[in-house]
Amino acid sequence: MDxxxxxxxxxxxxxxxPEALEERFPAxxxxxxxxxxxxxPSPTGFVHLGNLVQGLTSERMAHQSGGVLFLRVEDTxxxxxxxxxxxxxxxxxxxxxxxxDEGATMEGDKGIYGPxxxxxxxxxxxxYAKKLVAQGQAYPCFCTEEELAAxxxxxxxxxxxxxxxxxxxxWRDRSMEDIQAQLDAGNPxxxxxxxxxxxxxxxxxxxxVKGKLTITENDIDHVLLKxxxxxxxxxxxxxxxxxxxxxxxxxxxxxxxxxxxxIQLFQALGFKLPKYVxxxxxxxxxxxxxxKLSKRKDPELALTYYKAEGFPVAAVYEYIMTxxxxxxxxxxxxxxDAPVDSFKFNPKKLNPAGSLFxxxxxxxxxxxxxxxxxxxxxxxxxxxxxxxxxxxxxxxLAADPEFATRILAIGRGGKKPRKDLAVxxxxxxxxxxxxxxxxxxxxxxxxxxxxxxxxxxNRFLASFDIGDDANTWFEKVKAITNEIGFxxxxxxxxxxxxxxxxxxxxxxxxxxxxxxGKTNSPDLYTVMQILGxxxxxxxxxxAIAQLN
Ligand code: GLU
Numbered sequence: 088m089d090x091x092x093x094x095x096x097x098x099x100x101x102x103x104x105p106e107a108l109e110e111r112f113p114a115x116x117x118x119x120x121x122x123x124x125x126x127x128p129s130p131t132g133f134v135h136l137g138n139l140v141q142g143l144t145s146e147r148m149a150h151q152s153g154g155v156l157f158l159r160v161e162d163t164x165x166x167x168x169x170x171x172x173x174x175x176x177x178x179x180x181x182x183x184x185x186x187x188d189e190g191a192t193m194e195g196d197k198g199i200y201g202p203x204x205x206x207x208x209x210x211x212x213x214x215y216a217k218k219l220v221a222q223g224q225a226y227p228c229f230c231t232e233e234e235l236a237a238x239x240x241x242x243x244x245x246x247x248x249x250x251x252x253x254x255x256x257x258w259r260d261r262s263m264e265d266i267q268a269q270l271d272a273g274n275p276x277x278x279x280x281x282x283x284x285x286x287x288x289x290x291x292x293x294x295x296v297k298g299k300l301t302i303t304e305n306d307i308d309h310v311l312l313k314x315x316x317x318x319x320x321x322x323x324x325x326x327x328x329x330x331x332x333x334x335x336x337x338x339x340x341x342x343x344x345x346x347x348x349x350i351q352l353f354q355a356l357g358f359k360l361p362k363y364v365x366x367x368x369x370x371x372x373x374x375x376x377x378x379k380l381s382k383r384k385d386p387e388l389a390l391t392y393y394k395a396e397g398f399p400v401a402a403v404y405e406y407i408m409t410x411x412x413x414x415x416x417x418x419x420x421x422x423x424d425a426p427v428d429s430f431k432f433n434p435k436k437l438n439p440a441g442s443l444f445x446x447x448x449x450x451x452x453x454x455x456x457x458x459x460x461x462x463x464x465x466x467x468x469x470x471x472x473x474x475x476x477x478x479x480x481x482x483x484l485a486a487d488p489e490f491a492t493r494i495l496a497i498g499r500g501g502k503k504p505r506k507d508l509a510v511x512x513x514x515x516x517x518x519x520x521x522x523x524x525x526x527x528x529x530x531x532x533x534x535x536x537x538x539x540x541x542x543x544x545n546r547f548l549a550s551f552d553i554g555d556d557a558n559t560w561f562e563k564v565k566a567i568t569n570e571i572g573f574x575x576x577x578x579x580x581x582x583x584x585x586x587x588x589x590x591x592x593x594x595x596x597x598x599x600x601x602x603x604g605k606t607n608s609p610d611l612y613t614v615m616q617i618l619g620x621x622x623x624x625x626x627x628x629x630a631i632a633q634l635n
Contacts, residue, residue, distance in 0.1 A: 088263065094221035096263075096270070097278070101210070101217045105357075108214060112200050112330045121154035124335045125190065125328075126180075129161045132169030134179045135388045136369055136380065136407075136444070137339065142185040143407055144366060145337040147432035149188075154334070157190035159327060160204045163317050179390055183400055200331040205323050212318045215326050215356055216278055216311060224355045225311055227276040228258040229269045248286070250307040251279065259308060278312035280322075284351060292350070295364040296437045297340070305347040321348055329358040337434075340365040340441075364434050367441025380444060387446065397472045397511025399460075401427070402453035408432070409452060410442040423459060454506040462496035465508075469495070472511040480515050483522050493617045494518050497609040505609070520603045521618065529600035529630055535589065541634040543567055543597045544627050551627075553620040557612045568594045601630035 115123055124145040128138065149156035160173055173191055180186075189198035196203045219225035228251070230238075235251075242249045259281060269276065284304030292300045311322040318326070328336060342349075343365050353360045368379045369388075380388045387393075393403050405427060408415040418430050457465060466488060474481030484491045495518070498505030507517050519525035531540050546567045555563070565575045573589040574580050580590050599611050602623060608614055615623045 088223070088260075090223040091221045093226070093263065093266065094217045096267070097220055097227060098213055098217040101213045103210065103214045105214060105218050108211065108330060112332065115155065115332045117155065118153045120152060122148040122152045122335050123155045123157075123331075123333055124149050124337050125157045125159050125331065125333055126187075127159045127161050127324075127327075127338070128176055129164060130168050130172035130176070132172035132175060133382065134176055134390045135382070136390065137366075137388075138176070138180070139183055139185075139390060139403070139407055140369065140411065140442070141337055141339065141366055142180050142183070143404070144364065144411065144432075144434055144437070145335075146185045147428075148335060148337065148364070148434060150428075151432060155188050156185075157198060157200070157331065158187040158192075158203065159331065160191045161320065161323065162204055162206050163320070163323060165206075182394075183390075183404055205327070206317065208323075208327070209316055209318075211330065212312065212322060212326055213316070216318075216322075219280070219311070219355060220278070222355070224281050225278050226259060226261075226281055227266060227269075228279045228308075228310075229266075229274050229276045230258065251309075252282070252307045256308045275314040277310045277314050279308040280311050280348070280352065280355070282306050282308050282348075282351060284347065292346070295335070295362055295434050296367070297343070297365050297439045302347050302350075305345075305351055307348070309345075309348055321345060321352060325349060325352040325356055325358060328361055329353070329356065333361050335362045335364055337364040337366065340367050364437075366437060367439055369444045370441050371444045377443065379441075387444070395476060397469075397476065397513075398449070398453055398509075399456060399468055399511075402449070402456040405456055406449045406452040409448070410444070412436045419455075450509040453509045457508045458499075458504040458506045460499075462492050462499050465495045465499075466492045469511050469514050473514070476512075477515065480519070480525075483524070490521070490617070491518075494521050497613055497617075507609070520605060520608065521614075523622070526626070527604035528633065529604050531597070531600060531634065535593065535597075537634045539571065539589075540597045541631050542571060543594050544601055544631050544634070546570065547598055548624060548627050548631075551624065553615070553623070560612045560615075564594060564598070565591055598627070601627045 117123060126138075126142055126145060146156050148154070158177070162168055174193060177187070177191070177193055189200070190196065190203040202208055216225060230251075238251075238255055239249050242255070256279075258279070282305055284306045286303055286306050288304045289301050290304065292302045294300055309321060310319050312318055324336075327333075346363070346365075350360060370377045371380050371385065382388055405415075405419070408427065408430065409419075412430075412432055413436060415430060422429070460468075466484070470481060470484040470488075470491070472481075473484055498507075508514055515525065520527070531537070547564070550563045550567070552559075568575050568591040571589075571594075573591065573594060574587045575591045577590060577592070580587050595611065596606055599608055600606060602608075602611065602618070603614060618626070
């Protein structure tokens with residue numbers, strides 16, 4: 088067979104050469120050891136936690152090493168494409184601090200290794216397709232869907248491996264005349280790889296996450312170009328990652344089964360194989376067993392979920408870090424205020440079997456992250472969230488930034504900051520009582536006589552002075568306690584509760600309920616300082632009226 092003639096027959100319009108392309112896309116000028124990597128999403132519109140894991144891993148590897156991170160849009164499957172999906176992806180990742188240096192952008196392609204949308208690269212793939220045909224390593228296949236389905240049925244009935252291989256690879260060694268006849272008849276064809284691999288052979292492979300693997304060779308003549316001339320993922324991956332000078336391929340481990348084929352392709356094309364970082368799936372506990380997070384069952388897989396719940400971006404980011412690098416938490420404890428990108432991320436620390444997503448842990452991380460923020464930062468993030476997801480609350484926050492910031496400053500700073508908020512959704516429950524519209528009527532219960540409670544509140548009002556410092560304020564509360572025959576000696580009370588009608592804690596609770604509507608609140612003295620004299624007094628008066 089004259090393979091060159093076949094190549095010319097199949098690709099008459101391809102005049103460009105691999106050599107010319109090598110020159111057009113020269114080696115990158117990056118520092119020694121720099122990682123050049125990419126995200127290569129299919130634009131399906133669903134941005135999930137897995138994208139973030141992959142994005143963060145590749146972003147850290149690239150930028151930590153002084154390398155390049157680019158975005159390539161794998162739009163070869165027009166049926167799955169959702170309009171606007173690329174924009175959503177770019178914006179979502181940017182929201183999480185993952186910015187691309189090159190590739191597809193909101194303003195179009197940026198960089199000299201483009202185009203970065205695969206559908207615009209058809210002519211480039213064809214140059215290499217032609218080369219493989221000329222080398223005798225690819226051939227056209229005219230099998231119809233029906234023929235392939237019948238073949239599969241036979242294989243299944245015979246309990247054989249399925250696929251286009253060995254004796255089933257019926258177009259592998261057909262004559263030029265047969266091929267010409269099909270072409271003349273206008274029959275569609277795909278281009279297949281001529282595999283020389285054997286499933287009897289194995290070889291060793293080193294993956295940056297999975298470690299040393301023993302891999303079985305591929306014997307299937309996979310499709311390189313579909314009948315419309317558009318490449319399959321496999322072929323496009325080899326051509327693009329070579330020409331875009333990718334040094335590391337960071338991708339999901341669902342690609343591991345086809346890795347043997349990819350390795351063959353790189354060899355056949357004369358390309359240096361990049362390093363591979365195959366990331367395991369995100370798992371979760373479902374009862375007693377682990378399973379992959381699923382788009383259908385788990386709302387927490389979608390990144391929009393975190394935004395709506397009100398997890399700050401920094402919290403999700405830190406949680407993912409915790410998930411991927413087990414030493415991150417220790418590092419964070421030792422460096423509570425260090426910028427997160429000063430942590431040395433290491434892909435080798437990823438769990439080869441996939442990470443276990445743990446919601447409770449995320450909540451914990453988020454509480455820590457929020458507790459370390461300044462009141463101003465919390466105010467601005469919370470207000471932004473509330474304006475979108477709880478406009479009424481958002482409006483109140485925005486109407487008086489100083490008031491809200493003072494509330495949010497309670498218990499902040501110092502060695503042991505308060506950890507009241509895990510998500511912005513929690514904020515209304517935590518601080519809503521500061522706003523008269525959200526103040527709930529206090530429920531004083533039945534343990535104490537109403538007249539006793541009203542007496543406490545009246546005495547408090549009589550002695551209340553907003554100018555008191557915290558000490559004086561509490562001394563007054565203690566004085567009231569003693570005046571009504573309750574005790575301030577908590578030790579004595581604990582030893583023999585029945586000998587006291589009540590304690591200073593009860594007195595505080597009466598006042599707290601009157602002022603906040605709740606039995607739990609941040610420091611009551613501070614709450615009154617923020618509410619101010621008039622609101623404090625009128626709330627207590629209202630409570631007294633309610634008790635009468
Ligand atoms: N388009 C492929 C996917 O979305 C990309 C895999 C890769 O990163 O190479 O899974």
